[in-house]
Amino acid sequence: MTAPDATHRLLRELAPQVLGVVARRHGDFADAEDAVQEALIAAAQQWPVAGVPTNPRGWLYQVAMRRLADHVRAEVARRRREDAVAAERAATEPFVPPRDADLGVEQDDTLVLLFMCCHPALTPPSAIALTLRAVGGLTTAEIASAFLVPEATMAQRISRAKASIRASGVPFTLPTDVERAARLGAVLHVLYLIFNEGYASTSGPGLHRTDLSDEAIRLTRALHALLPDDGEVAGLLALMLLTDARRAARTGPHGELIPLDEQDRALWSRALIDEGVALVEGVMARGPVGPYGLQAAIAAVHDEAPRAEDTDWPQILALYQLLERLSDNPMVALSRAIAAAMVHGPEVGLEQLRALDADARLAGHYRLDAVRAHLHERAGDPARAVAHYRAAASRTASAPERDYLLARAARLTPSLNSR
């Protein structure tokens, strides 16, 4: 590991801790966040050259508090026209960072930060950006590059998010148990979206996208450490680990998608699967199981099958039926139909899909066509399968999905011609 990498990793870890202390002492989250960002940037420039200070947390705290004082002083000076006096005092104050141990870093601060950044009043893109910066310790430039937007655009998203938090008047304290239960859903959703952004995207610079799923796992791990008894937090962490375990197997040498049943399972990460399965078992034993826990259980069943044909589809079908009862989501119904087809045959799956045609949320969605195509292929009807593969390909806005669907259709075309 190179020195800048080591600094980076350390800063990401320290960022929420320092921000927690500064925000608690200063009171205004938005100002504190700006000041800590400036301290992080200063550290990223200085530490690789000058070495990491013996009390890095205290160093960051000191610099951030100084920046805050500078900002406050500048405000005051503008009003009282006392710039000269203020500047002189600033220049003569000795720079003695407090010892890390004296800072009073509290584990709960990270939790408070997460709940602030995932405020329900924020749109998901704003909440994601703010979470990555305040809790993840990423710079605005890094977040902008991961989401493929200009830095100015991302900076505006973050400052709007902070303005919304300030306008909402939410103090920097841990929400009450009732509020926390209500807002934990938003926190988990944001972490889930960050993970998906990293896992599902193959466009753009790959490194940054992988960083995002790693970051989501790191943050969810931290949340799990703070709330070890929450089944949905454990469930989400398990879901991420069990999904990420397949990362190396799900794309081919040219970035093409490889479906689950064709992946080389030797490439799956055994360590991540074991960890995820252990988490799922804990969640199932404790009960009641929520949507993330159920999705993790489904992922675990897939991951535990040594070969695709060994997959325990009856169990997956049962889990999807439970999941359907918890969430009114047509995508879950779609997955349930696939599982039903694997257990009872493609005709049963196609029959269940017919009920979904009436759902306006799914009408014209490429996934419906894609699933139909697969089931017609399995039912031995290549003509219908090709038609649905092509229909799905024309509707998806995802380039790798389109390529996969067209390749699938092309593979069936010779069998059409030979008839």
Place this chain on the structure above:
Amino acid sequence: MRFIMMMHAPRGDGGYRINDWSPEDFQAHIAFMHRFNRQLTEAGEFVGAEGLAPPGAAKLVRAGKDGAPVTDGPFPETKEFLAGWWIVDVDSPERAYALAAQASAAPGPGGVPLNMPIEVRQVMSGPLPDA
């Protein structure tokens, strides 16, 4: 989700012959575009935007048999040309349509909205996570 908004302007005697406009009308039009781009940036929706040079100097390029470029054009018979584009990052297609409508109403001669056609198409991106 990302969308490209392509501003099509009619060739010939349509309303987008900017060079023939009065300086005031031209400036009002340009000021509108600057305001619009600033609004997109402040909303965190801006990805990119460019205006294109007039089509009179446009060339269509193909590789010849030896790989050397062969140019063709300009094409006076074309009814419409691409005047410029934006790429926006928004929460829904409806939001992209609303932004396109806003851009379409950019002021033309005499401050009258041009109501130019703006083609809106989603930019392809990564896949959904596998189940």
